[in-house]
Amino acid sequence: MTNRELTEQIRKKRSFLCIGLDTDLDKIPGHLKQEEDPLFSFNKAIIDATHEYCVAYKPNIAFYEAYGLAGWKALEKTIEYLNEHHPDIFTIADAKRGDIGNTATRYAKAFFEQLNFDSVTVAPYMGRDSVEPFLQFPGKHAILLALTSNQGAFDFQTTAYEGKALYERVLETASAYEHSERLMYVVGATKAEYLQDIRKIVPGSFLLVPGVGAQGGSLQEVCKYGMTEEVGLLVNSTRAIIYASEGTDFAEAAAAKAKELRDQMAKELL
Numbered sequence: 001m002t003n004r005e006l007t008e009q010i011r012k013k014r015s016f017l018c019i020g021l022d023t024d025l026d027k028i029p030g031h032l033k034q035e036e037d038p039l040f041s042f043n044k045a046i047i048d049a050t051h052e053y054c055v056a057y058k059p060n061i062a063f064y065e066a067y068g069l070a071g072w073k074a075l076e077k078t079i080e081y082l083n084e085h086h087p088d089i090f091t092i093a094d095a096k097r098g099d100i101g102n103t104a105t106r107y108a109k110a111f112f113e114q115l116n117f118d119s120v121t122v123a124p125y126m127g128r129d130s131v132e133p134f135l136q137f138p139g140k141h142a143i144l145l146a147l148t149s150n151q152g153a154f155d156f157q158t159t160a161y162e163g164k165a166l167y168e169r170v171l172e173t174a175s176a177y178e179h180s181e182r183l184m185y186v187v188g189a190t191k192a193e194y195l196q197d198i199r200k201i202v203p204g205s206f207l208l209v210p211g212v213g214a215q216g217g218s219l220q221e222v223c224k225y226g227m228t229e230e231v232g233l234l235v236n237s238t239r240a241i242i243y244a245s246e247g248t249d250f251a252e253a254a255a256a257k258a259k260e261l262r263d264q265m266a267k268e269l270l
């Protein structure tokens with residue numbers, strides 16, 4: 001999916017919501033555990049109930065890897081279900097990969113060719129040759145960690161390096177990579193006040209912004225400092241939506257939460 005197509009979906013649905021699919025057997029409703037593939041059953045029910053309110057889904061790969069082969073099968077079924085039934089929805093493999101070029105190419109093939117995700121999150125620490133292999137696939141995107149939502153972001157990302165914070169250096173340097181038009185960046189909603197300066201470095205790039213909901217980030221602040229004329233934002237919320245209820249009404253509760261966020265987003269788009 002191209003940036004333009006994603007923006008069209010945002011305008012059409014009046015939403016820039018990305019729903020995380022961090023599916024945890026300890027958190028899903030008990031009745032689903034009798035199913036043959038509880039992870040997929042949960043995801044399918046969440047997708048069926050929420051797809052009209054969002055433009056992206058983001059399974060975090062850790063939640064599937066934790067269950068070994070069964071987890072990978074559930075992930076594969078989930079992406080196949082999304083691509084078959086909702087081809088207009090942008091998909092993000094939140095895998096935070098990063099390795100030497102030779103290995104990065106295999107990661108890119110795994111997520112773009114084998115699983116057919118639209119994008120994958122990538123850690124920038126190993127530099128150009130670890131990122132560019134992800135940018136060789138037309139219509140696919142690497143989403144580079146810039147300023148993350150967690151407290152540990154202050155350990156390195158905001159530290160000054162040759163007069164600039166490391167996250168600023170990441171944004172500037174990566175913007176010059178080959179096919180950087182296929183890059184997006186992660187900026188945590190908990191760090192919304194940094195967005196104004198970030199927009200000076202990457203004015204036209206899409207930002208994936210996690211941290212609204214369980215981590216307490218403010219949607220309004222994110223929009224105030226980070227939204228562009230083309231919107232340029234995918235705001236993610238996971239636990240606050242998918243675990244809105246522990247009961248048999250979990251999908252309806254998730255839909256209600258997703259709708260609530262979508263309605264707030266629609267107001268920001270006015």
Ligand SMILES: O=c1ccn([C@@H]2O[C@H](COP(=O)(O)O)[C@@H](O)[C@H]2O)c(=O)[nH]1
Nearest residue numbers: 060148149188210213214215237238239
């Ligand atoms: O900076 C980052 C990068 C990634 N994440 C991931 O996003 C979701 C957030 O889930 P919530 O339940 O809405 O807190 C999760 O998969 C994280 O691993 C992030 O939070 N911050």
